[in-house]
Amino acid sequence: MAKYLEVVVNRPLFQSFTYMNAKATEGESLFGRRVDITFGNCRERGFVISESDALPENLGYDPRKIKAIRRAIDKSPVFTEETVALARWLSEYYICSLGEALSVMVPGGKRESDFCGLGFGDMDGLSVGESELSEEQRTAVDGIMGGEEGIMHYLYGPTGTGKTEVFLRAAEKALALGKGVIYLVPEIALTQQVIEAVAARFGQAAAVLHSALTPSQRLSEWNRILSGEARIVVGARSAVFAPVPKLGLIIIDEEHDGSYKSGSAPRYHARQVAMHRCISAGIPLVMGSATPSVEAWKLMDDGKIRRHVLTRRLAGGAMPEIRCIDMSKEDGRQGSISAELQSEIEATLAEKRQAILFLNRRGFSHYFRCNSCGYEMKCRNCSVSMTLHRKEKRLRCHYCGWSVPQPQKCPECGSLDIGYSGFGTEFIENEVRAKFPAARIIRLDTDSISPKELPAAIDGFRRGEWDIMLGTQMVAKGLNFPNLKLVGVVQADTGLHMPDFRAAERTFALITQVAGRAGRFFPDGKVLVQTYNPTALPIACATRGMTEQFYEEEIETREMTGFPPFSRMAQLVFRSKSEETSARMADEGGSLLGEILDSMRRAEGIPEEAKKAMEMTEILGPSECPLAKISENYRNQIILRGPSIAVIREMARRLLLGYRIPGNAYIECDIDPASVL
Structure with missing residues (x-):
């Protein structure tokens, strides 16, 4: 009859809390169950990670102040000792609380449905x-x-x-x-x-x-x-x-x-x-x-x-023919679809076959620009350009969702000489419908279709209900269409110039993956890749099938620049609605990290390998994030980089525990970041 429960909650609090099971019965265990508790003045859901008949040692306060749980949510355990052990590892590795780790692991339902x-x-x-x-x-x-x-x-x-x-x-x-x-x-x-x-x-x-x-x-x-x-x-x-x-x-x-x-x-x-x-x-x-x-x-x-x-396609197909189209040599009046791609689409439709057009950008066009004063409309909450959605007649931010009506004149100088640069899937859809009026066309992106509708739409394309499917990375991977002949990558350069060390890797993967949709069942698949940078490494290698060369050169570049896999990293983002607060936090965080690293280097009894790793560890920044403002929050960052993730994690952990964060401000810690935008 366990009377005292050790409980953790889904909050960034690096400790557990003691509660009482006032209704404990003989042989009953609440370990592994979720419980409804009063936490401060709030009602909270907790996770029972241990239980005992005796008071915990070093309780630190009057046992009479221990609160009773309100009730057990689960009739039987929903997590095991192994789950708790995994959560402890997750908490230590990614520097989060045990309650946050368990919360992301264990389902949030209050009762089971009859779903099976x-x-x-x-x-x-x-x-x-x-x-x-x-x-x-x-x-x-x-x-x-x-x-x-x-x-x-x-x-x-x-x-x-x-x-x-x-x-x-x-x-x-x-x-x-x-x-x-x-x-x-x-x-x-x-x-x-x-x-x-x-x-x-x-x-x-x-x-x-x-x-x-x-x-x-x-x-x-x-x-x-x-x-x-x-x-x-x-x-x-x-x-x-x-x-x-x-x-x-x-x-x-x-x-x-x-x-x-x-x-x-x-x-x-x-x-x-x-x-x-x-x-x-x-x-x-x-x-x-x-x-x-x-x-x-x-x-x-x-x-x-x-x-x-594995080298051989098994469904009777062959690797598709891939051709690169240099858009800098195209007639600008042609639109987003080159003459060659248009011709291949016409031939594909004539054969009663299907085509996919891929562009990794939503909306109608990329950004609004005044030709008189050079003003570019950016989101008021985020440091990114607004994207035109013509059907809505609105400019929308794809980071926070803020939107404004489509302007008829420059908000800055009042000029009527305004325009839009770039294009998105909505723009291409209009162009494709105009050029191929008899074709059945479906657009797949997060603006046009919900996740629940997506499987049915993809199945419809597989059954031949649509002739042309166009969209974002939704159409780039994991899909298998027997009657597909042609894939067109409308603008292969979209992500190539992002200020992120994985930009080349992502561009190569996207082109290769979307190209892989063609030729899976017939040996006549074609892929046309439109680009303004045909000699760029990821584009050239993806279109010519030079996979090994891409990895060799990209790995060599990463080694020269010191990025993974030749180092380990952590990104610390200091964000606040106050631009001054964000910058000040980053400055103070950088100074504190320098002190932390110095103290770690001076500590006695450190193994030689760890000492060497500390000497090689760098503190990069502070600096503005490439996306300096998102959802009304200003963002500054510090990158920790070095050969040992253990050293980097310890530096980040000491910062998070030792820095007093101002109200309405946050420090985001990302161990092994996939992106540093």
């Missing part, structure tokens, strides 16, 4: 011989499941070479050994085909975890996993925390994808969490992509990740 597996069939759906494996595939499966304990693997090959089937066969082998499997996909709406494949293969043994589920549905799936009813979990980023009993394998599909990195605290990367779980349990981790991250490629080259290569 999105309509999966029964266990009879498990089949071992879904299709014949190629020799390359068979070798990969055997290498993954028959290799040394705890070895990490990478399944590398162009799109359409059968990576999904290798993942499913490896999962089958793990299940046959009585083990559980976690299968991660980047964005659930874009990988419906993977979900369907898992559902068809594993039936009721499969569970799905993703953001489209209600909290109650998510809790139902979570409890199916805990009970062992569901032994393979497929889901997006947070599914990496699934409490799978006897976990035997983790799969990360499209490992390079940026959506595996959380954009809010705790800012974890699912790949890092998966590596930790697999190393701790001594089980295989298998990742896969046609465009591995630069870090993964370097680890493969160094032999720290075992590479398995």
Whole structure:
């Protein structure tokens, strides 16, 4: 009959709290359950991480002030000792509270719904011989499941070479050994085909975890996993925390994808969490992509990740013909679609085949500009240009959502000589409809379609209900269309000049991934890439199929500039609604970090390797963030860079604990940032 409970809450508080279970009964345990508590003057949800009949040592206050819980939310535990251990690691690695870590891991539903597996069939759906494996595939499966304990693997090959089937066969082998499997996909709406494949293969043994589920549905799936009813979990980023009993394998599909990195605290990367779980349990981790991250490629080259290569497209297709179109030589009156791309679209439609047009920018045009005074309209809350949405007749910020009516004259000087530069998916849609009036056209971006509508729209294109699909990165990955012949990348340069060290990597991956949609079933696929920079490394390599050369040169550049994978990093963003406060915090934070690093270097008994790492650690900044203002918050940053993530984390941890943050201001800490914008 445990009377005292150790409880943590979802707040940035690096401590636990003692509560009383006034209604404790013999044999009852509340460990692993969520409880409804009074926290200060607020009602809060807490997580019970331990319990005891005795008062905690060093309580620090009168035991009579210990509050009783209001009630237990769960009838049975929703997390285990293993979950708590993983949360403690997450808390330490990403410098967040234990309550914040548990909150991102455990579903938020108050009660279970009768939801079960999105309509999966029964266990009879498990089949071992879904299709014949190629020799390359068979070798990969055997290498993954028959290799040394705890070895990490990478399944590398162009799109359409059968990576999904290798993942499913490896999962089958793990299940046959009585083990559980976690299968991660980047964005659930874009990988419906993977979900369907898992559902068809594993039936009721499969569970799905993703953001489209209600909290109650998510809790139902979570409890199916805990009970062992569901032994393979497929889901997006947070599914990496699934409490799978006897976990035997983790799969990360499209490992390079940026959506595996959380954009809010705790800012974890699912790949890092998966590596930790697999190393701790001594089980295989298998990742896969046609465009591995630069870090993964370097680890493969160094032999720290075992590479398995697939080279042959299996559905009767071939790698598409890729051509680069230099837009600087085009007639400016042609619009966003070059003469060559227009001709190829016409030929594709004449053959009753389909085309995809890709542009990584929403809206009608990029920015408003006055030709008289040079004024550019930027968001009042963010330091970014506003984008015109012609149907709404409004300029909108894609960071905070603020919008204004489309101006008829310059707000600065009153001139009528105004214009718009650049173009987005809405602009292209209008142009395409004008040039191909008989074509059935669908636009996919977050302005035109909701996540719930996306699977049906993609399925409609697959069934041939649309002739041309155009959109943003939604159309660039994870999709498989039998009748697709032509892919057009309208402007390949969009992200190339972003002030971020991963800009080249992202550009190469996007072009390669969207090009991979073509030619998967027929050997006549074509890809046309429009660009103003045809000689830029990522564009030239992506269009010419020079994958190894891109990675070699990009790794060489990263080594010269000192960026990952040749260093580890942390980004500290100081933000406030006051520009002066943000800048002052960053200055004070920089001074404090310098003192912290000096004191760490002077400490006695430091191993030589750690001392060397400290000497090589840099404090870059403070400086304005490239996006200096977002959602009315001014942003300044400091980058910590060095060879040891342990040194960097300790510096960041001491800063966060030792710096008194002014009211209405924040410090965001991002360990291993995916971007420094």
